[in-house]
Amino acid sequence: MANSVDIKYYLILAAILFCLGMFGVLVRRNALVVFMCVELMLNAANLTFLSFAKQNGDLTGHVSAFFVIAVAAAEASIGLAIVIAVFRSRGTVNIEEIRTMKH
């Protein structure tokens, strides 16, 4: 269809989001903000799945996006629990000051 947005632009938006998430993971020191940037990268992956699903008319991409969302929920629950445990024993969430996971 001529008047529909080309899939390239969706993929480029996903690439921009992924690189922004990667930049955040590399430069931020607050562990919670690093987690949020990981969520940004997961969303970029979802956007790519859905773009290719639209291009091919195949619903497998939607199923993959569903699985990514479920895994992100599990990751967030475990990650935040670890952040709480680390904060309780160290008193900080700065990932430069956390050098060991040992008690």
Place this chain on the structure above:
Amino acid sequence: MSIEHVLFGVFALLTVLSALMVIFAKSPISSAMSLVATFFFLAGIYVLLWAHTVAVMQVMVYAGAIMVLFLFVIMLLNLGESTQAGPRLTLPRVAGGAAAAGLLVVLVMAIWRVPSVNTFTGQQAVSGGFGTLARIGQTIFTQWLLPFEAVSLLLLVGMVGAVVVAKSRI
């Protein structure tokens, strides 16, 4: 220039702007609120991709459940403004920016060669029920049943593990 182009441009711009605010916000709470905004704008983009069901899941699970968990933890830990005074250009930041920019250039150059075959039209999508909950459920419960059950087990393990890890004394 159709309405789809306009909506895509608006949503894409807002998504990138709010994603930038996630990274550059001072306090973690404003990062979290910008992330909620990013998820809402991305849900709009998903609707443009005929993924209504995934858009609804995005709003419910991401913007609803996961972000509430994030805000709850931020407020529980009582994290204020970051102690870093001003944006300083340190070596790790420059290196991280260079790495991200390099990856972006490579990705865009690769994506530009993706052949744009738009054989799947809107009429086909509507008549085939593309992206509806019924069709996605059919796909999950016929071709992806074992991964679906594995995901439910993963969520159970995650729930129990979160309680065990965050407990003060076991």
